[in-house]
Amino acid sequence: MAISTPSPPVDVLDLPHGPISYRVAGPRDSGRPPVVFLHGLLVDGQLWSAVAALLAEQGLRSYAPTLPLGSHPTPMRPDADLTPRGVARLVLDFLAALDLRDVTLVGNDTGGAIIQFVLDLDDPDDPEGAGPSRVGRVVLTNCDGFDTFPPFPFTLLVRAFRHPALVAALVPGLRSTRLRHSPLGFGPLASGPFDPELTRAWVTPLAQADIRRDAAKLARGIDPAGLLDVSTRLPKTEKPIHILWGDADRFFRVDLGRRLAAAFTDATFDTVAGGRTFLPLDHPDRVAAAILNAA
Numbered sequence: 001m002a003i004s005t006p007s008p009p010v011d012v013l014d015l016p017h018g019p020i021s022y023r024v025a026g027p028r029d030s031g032r033p034p035v036v037f038l039h040g041l042l043v044d045g046q047l048w049s050a051v052a053a054l055l056a057e058q059g060l061r062s063y064a065p066t067l068p069l070g071s072h073p074t075p076m077r078p079d080a081d082l083t084p085r086g087v088a089r090l091v092l093d094f095l096a097a098l099d100l101r102d103v104t105l106v107g108n109d110t111g112g113a114i115i116q117f118v119l120d121l122d123d124p125d126d127p128e129g130a131g132p133s134r135v136g137r138v139v140l141t142n143c144d145g146f147d148t149f150p151p152f153p154f155t156l157l158v159r160a161f162r163h164p165a166l167v168a169a170l171v172p173g174l175r176s177t178r179l180r181h182s183p184l185g186f187g188p189l190a191s192g193p194f195d196p197e198l199t200r201a202w203v204t205p206l207a208q209a210d211i212r213r214d215a216a217k218l219a220r221g222i223d224p225a226g227l228l229d230v231s232t233r234l235p236k237t238e239k240p241i242h243i244l245w246g247d248a249d250r251f252f253r254v255d256l257g258r259r260l261a262a263a264f265t266d267a268t269f270d271t272v273a274g275g276r277t278f279l280p281l282d283h284p285d286r287v288a289a290a291i292l293n294a295a
Contacts (some may be wrong), residue, residue: 013097017090018076020043025052026061026235028271033102033136033295035062037155037280038091040143041150041157041218043069043202047108050284051291058292065094068214069110070161071202075195075210082214084110084223087247088117090147095134103137104295106287108280109252111148112143113227119237120230137240137294141279141287142252146231147224151251161219164212188250189277234263244290246282 010021024043035055039050039276047062052062067087068076075160076082081089091114093104107115115138144150160166173179177196181187201231205211241264245257254271261269272286280287 001105001226012074013065013091013094015090015097016077017080017082017093018085019074020065020067020090020094021073022063022065022094022145023049023052024061024063025046025049026056026289027059030059030063032060033104034100035060035104035291035295036091036095036100037062038065038067038105038111038114039064040069040111041154041161042070043109043278044092046198046201047278048106048280051280051287053289054284054288058288060292060295063094063098063100065091067091067111067114069218070172070211070215071205072211072214073205075208076214077233078213079218080214082217084114084218084226085117085121085220087218088114088121090120091118091135092132095132101134103134104137104139104291105135106141107143107293108141109277112140112145115140115143116145116227116230118167119235119239126147135239135263138242139287139291139294140241140243140260142246142249142257142275143260144227145263147220147228148252148256149224150225154251156176158219163216164216165211167206167215170207171203171206174206175200188207191248191274191276191282193286194281230264235265237264240268240294242290242294243267243269244279244287245269245271246279247271248274248278249276250278 013020039047044066048064055062180195180199243261247254262268272283
């Protein structure tokens with residue numbers, strides 16, 4: 001059975017970077033802290049649909065923006081800063097625009113790296129403070145850390161994305177479900193089969209030249225040295241961190257998760273047997289439970 005969960009309707013928020021689409025699930029009057037999900041490169045907010053549905057059943061309201069990481073449906077403004085640090089500022093703008101506070105920020109894949117950049121930003125609401133005050137706690141699933149940004153062989157994908165003309169040449173091949181779900185595509189990132197409509201939605205925006213331009217800006221800004229530098233300041237983070245790691249991930253290996261947990265002063269670490277990179281697709285129940293426990 002393909003991995004698929006119906007997604008909530010899409011809303012759009014106009015931010016300084018450009019229009020950001022997002023999905024909301026759960027009761028408007030929830031008394032629990034709001035949850036905001038951050039996905040990785042070449043996927044969108046639908047990665048979290050099953051987790052969001054489980055949280056909604058427990059009374060939590062969640063927000064799943066589609067970040068400008070290659071699968072966004074609408075281009076960003078030409079002058080938008082789409083480096084990882086620039087996308088981190090976009091995340092803070094998103095929280096501020098919706099006036100979300102005491103947020104449980106949840107990341108996977110590149111989204112976990114973006115969270116680390118978020119934690120390293122000065123708070124626009126409190127310039128004299130340290131870190132973003134709107135974030136109450138963090139849950140990280142399999143993601144980048146230190147100088148693993150990204151892990152091999154995704155370094156090759158990032159290099160390719162730096163060249164929009166090369167990506168344009170690859171787009172026709174991505175229309176093939178067999179190729180998208182093969183070992184050269186999304187296949188190794190999850191344990192179960194993918195929903196072809198979901199993966200098609202992830203790659204379709206690359207047919208737009210301006211989306212390829214955005215992806216190139218992001219790819220050119222991805223630098224392992226930059227995330228490694230951020231990691232030296234992670235011990236200053238005062239917010240509670242919970243790390244949930246699939247132990248069968250070939251790319252983000254479990255030792256990376258343990259090392260990341262050790263870098264924070266207030267972190268817990270758990271593993272999911274057989275979990276791979278896309279833990280929110282494979283094990284939404286475990287991810288939802290981790291978020292409920294954190295909140």
